[in-house]
Every structure is written in C-alpha cells, then in structure tokens.
Amino acid sequence: MSLLAGSAPAPADPAPASAGAGPGSWRRHRAMLLVGLGFALAVALAVATNGPARTGEPLDPDNPGPEGTRAIARVLDDQGVEVQVVRGLEELGSTRLGSGDTLVVSSTDLLGEGVVARLREQAGPARVVLVEPTALAASLFGVRLQGESALPDGETEGWEAGCDLADLDGLRLDVDAATTYLDPGATSPPRGACFPADGAGGPGALLVERDGVVLLGAGQALTNDQVLRADNAAVALRLLGGGPRLVWFVPRLDDLGTQEAVGVGELLPPWIRPGLWVLALAALALLLWRARRLGPLATEPLPVVVKAVETTLSRGRLYRRAGDRAHAATALRTATRRRLTARLGLDRREATVTGTDPDALVRRIAEHTGRESDAVAALLGAGAAPPTTDRQLVQLATDLHTLEEEVRHP
Known part of the structure; x- marks a missing residue:
C-alpha cells in the first residue's frame, strides 16, 4: 500500500488566479476602454475649441445661429465700438452708462414694470433701443403706440427710410416679418418715425424715436441670416454704432417679480374684449331660449305587467x-x-x-x-x-x- 501511494505522481500546484486573469481581462475590456478614451478626448477637444459661450436665444449676441445677432455684434466690435453683453438686472447693476452710450434691449416680452424702472434708472442719459417691443413694454418706456404686423408697400421689396434720423435717409430695410408702430385712428405715421409701413389700423412706421427711446420693429434686420439683405447691415451699424460703447441687455425670466406677472387680459388685443362680451350675451340668450319650460311636466303611466x-x-x-x-x-x-x-x-x-x-x-x-x-x-x-x-x-x-x-x- 505504501509503494502504491508513493508511486502516484504528486498533483501540480494550480496557477495563481491573478496570473491568468490579467491578460484575459485586458483583452475582454480593451475595446470598451479604447472607446471611453476616445470619447474623453473628443469632449476635451470640443471644450478646448468651443470658444466663447453660445446660446440659442433669438436676437442674442452670443447666438451664432440664424436667429442670433453675433455677426452684427462682432462687426461693431471690429469698428471700434465696445460691445458689452449684460444678462439680467444683477449684472446691469454694476454697469454704468454715459451720455454717448447706447443700451439695446432684446427679448422685450420679459420686461415688467419693475425691470423697466431699473433699466431707465441705469440707462440715465444713454440712448435706449428696444428691439420689437410689445405695446406694453413701449408704454412703460413712455412711448404709447400700438404695434401691428407690417403690410408690404405695393410690389416693392422692403421699406424705404424716408427720414434723416441717424443718417438713415436713402437706406432700405428688407425682412421677412416686422412690426409697425402707429397711433390708433391717426391718418399719418407717428412723430419721429422712419421706414413708413401700413398696418391694419392705419399708417405706421418700423422705427420710431421718442425722447431718446427707439422702437425698432424690424428685429430680423439684426439677425445673422438677414443682416446682409438690402441695407440691413448699414441700418444696424448706424443705429447701434453711433457711440463708443454699446451695452446689450438680455432680460432674464427671474428678473420679473411675483407682482409683475402678465395677466391674460394684458395679452389680449383690445378689439377682442367687445367680441367676448357679445359671445357671452349670445350664450346667455341661447340658455334662456333652450332652457325655458314649455308647461307642466307630463306624467306617463308605467306599462302593465301581464302574466x-x-x-x-x-x-x-x-x-x-x-x-x-x-x-x-x-x-x-x-x-x-x-x-x-x-x-x-x-x-x-x-x-x-x-x-x-x-x-x-x-x-x-x-x-x-x-x-x-x-x-x-x-x-x-x-x-x-x-x-x-x-x-x-x-x-x-x-x-x-x-x-x-x-x-x-x-
């Protein structure tokens, strides 16, 4: 028994698990590691070559898209005009404007009474340009005009300036859509008007200046995809580049306080309220007509059960x-x-x-x-x-x- 036991070969020692697991694990996960490394390099390259901050907001100087205004902002900067983009009232509080400066306000639908009060206080003697403001925003700046969609002038393309404001005489605007500002019931464009354009309510203008406040209804003339049409670029440069410094204010939604929320009544056009009253009276008359009683209720005997x-x-x-x-x-x-x-x-x-x-x-x-x-x-x-x-x-x-x-x- 001892000879048999001694003649049996000794079992070989098992190889360490870590010795064979290393190369096999690398081979199994090599493709995933290479893909992850390539993705990290691509992200690092995109961040390094991204350049300035970008946004997708319309009429924003940092928006390189078709609806942005980066092109006109860079041209103004190349012409020696200092362009400063200010976002929100908090950044505007640390900005000082002088008499020769220009304050441009886009996204005017986010302007409330408190925001406008701060803007007028910070602007001081600076010139204020409102890009496509609503009638409510314009009235908060002291310009009480009604805004309507501009109608084309015959078969001509665009609108002629017809004024010498900011050396705009002889220039022509050409955009896809614009807003004309007018005095309701007036037979002529408002005072301080350029680029006459008729609306549904009468004659108006795409550009109106009142007491240092400019209403520009052709905001598309500043965008990247339409700035080269007609004389849009010249109009933008002469309107915004008249001073050594341009402050472009982009309102933020959180600038509006809880008391400045816009109600539904303020968003409705003035002509719709009489129509709503007429509809309400018609509905009331219909209810009275259809709900009137024609007489006492008729009683009907129940059917007889027959066996x-x-x-x-x-x-x-x-x-x-x-x-x-x-x-x-x-x-x-x-x-x-x-x-x-x-x-x-x-x-x-x-x-x-x-x-x-x-x-x-x-x-x-x-x-x-x-x-x-x-x-x-x-x-x-x-x-x-x-x-x-x-x-x-x-x-x-x-x-x-x-x-x-x-x-x-x-």
Whole structure:
C-alpha cells in the first residue's frame, strides 16, 4: 500500500488566479476602454475649441445661429465700438452708462414694470433701443403706440427710410416679418418715425424715436441670416454704432417679480374684449331660449305587467272567436315539438320548432314510446291534417298531452 501511494505522481500546484486573469481581462475590456478614451478626448477637444459661450436665444449676441445677432455684434466690435453683453438686472447693476452710450434691449416680452424702472434708472442719459417691443413694454418706456404686423408697400421689396434720423435717409430695410408702430385712428405715421409701413389700423412706421427711446420693429434686420439683405447691415451699424460703447441687455425670466406677472387680459388685443362680451350675451340668450319650460311636466303611466297565462288565454279566445282552428292546432303542435325535442335530447338543427326535419322527431318518438310512426306523424308530422271542428281540436290537444306523458314515462 505504501509503494502504491508513493508511486502516484504528486498533483501540480494550480496557477495563481491573478496570473491568468490579467491578460484575459485586458483583452475582454480593451475595446470598451479604447472607446471611453476616445470619447474623453473628443469632449476635451470640443471644450478646448468651443470658444466663447453660445446660446440659442433669438436676437442674442452670443447666438451664432440664424436667429442670433453675433455677426452684427462682432462687426461693431471690429469698428471700434465696445460691445458689452449684460444678462439680467444683477449684472446691469454694476454697469454704468454715459451720455454717448447706447443700451439695446432684446427679448422685450420679459420686461415688467419693475425691470423697466431699473433699466431707465441705469440707462440715465444713454440712448435706449428696444428691439420689437410689445405695446406694453413701449408704454412703460413712455412711448404709447400700438404695434401691428407690417403690410408690404405695393410690389416693392422692403421699406424705404424716408427720414434723416441717424443718417438713415436713402437706406432700405428688407425682412421677412416686422412690426409697425402707429397711433390708433391717426391718418399719418407717428412723430419721429422712419421706414413708413401700413398696418391694419392705419399708417405706421418700423422705427420710431421718442425722447431718446427707439422702437425698432424690424428685429430680423439684426439677425445673422438677414443682416446682409438690402441695407440691413448699414441700418444696424448706424443705429447701434453711433457711440463708443454699446451695452446689450438680455432680460432674464427671474428678473420679473411675483407682482409683475402678465395677466391674460394684458395679452389680449383690445378689439377682442367687445367680441367676448357679445359671445357671452349670445350664450346667455341661447340658455334662456333652450332652457325655458314649455308647461307642466307630463306624467306617463308605467306599462302593465301581464302574466304569460293571461296572454295564452287571450290568444286562445281570439282563435275561438275567429274560428281559426288551424292556427290553434299549429300552436299546440309547435309547443309539443319544442318540449319533446328538449326531452329527448335531439339536436335542434335536426328537429327545429319550425319543422325543417320533423321526420327525425317522429322516428325518435316512435322508437321511444313503441307507437307506430304513422300514428305519431298524424299528430306531429308536417303533413298532419288540421282539425275542422272544436271537438277535433280538443281531441288533438288531449292526444298531444297523452303523447308527452308517454315520452316522459315510457
């Protein structure tokens, strides 16, 4: 035993798990590691070459897209105008403007009463340019004009300046959509107007200047995709580059306080309120017309419940009064066929109530009771003769009843 045990070869020591796991793990995860490394390098390269901050807001100097105004901001900077972008009232508080500076305000739909008060206080003697302001924003700056969609002037493309404001005479604006500002009910453009344009409410202008405040209704003339159309670039440079410094203010939503929230009534056009009153009165009249009572409520008796036996007796009386023994016999035979079919367990498709195959029922009854098939057919067959007298009808009913008893108790 000791020799056998000593002659057995000693088992080899197992290799360490870590020795073979390292290369195999690297081979299994090599592709994922390479993909992750490449993604990290791409992100680092994008961050390094991204350049200035970008945004997608329309009329924003940091927006390089079609609706942005980065192109005009850079051209003004190349022309020696210091362009400073200010976002929100907090940044505006640390900005000082002088008499030769220009303050441009975009996203004017975010202007509230408190924001405008701070803007006018910070602007001081600087010139203020409002890009496509609403009627509410313009009134907060002291310019009470109504804004409407501009209508094209005949078949000509764009609008001629027709004024010498900021050396704009002879220039032409060409945009896809614009807003004209006008005095409701006036027969001529408002005072201090350039680029006359008619609206639905009368003659107006795309650019109006009142007491150092400029309303520019053609904001698309400043955008990257339309600044090179017609004389849009020249109009923008002369309007915004008249001073050594341009402060571009971009309002933020959080600048509005809780008390400056715009209500639905302020967003509705003035002409819609009379229409709403007319609709309300029409709806009230319709309710009064359709809801009026035509008289006392009509009472209707409930339907009478009639027992089945009464219905059967009434039908029998009708048959007796009319002397229609054939129909009475048919009703008796039909009821007997229905009951016997269910009693004998026949398929209703073979022996239906209407008698599509009455011979099957007759044969089954004859086999079950021991009667002759002809005798059963004379009672229930399709060619059974109808009774001609009341005595025969009574006898038929008795015979059918007897047949049913025989089927139940053979």
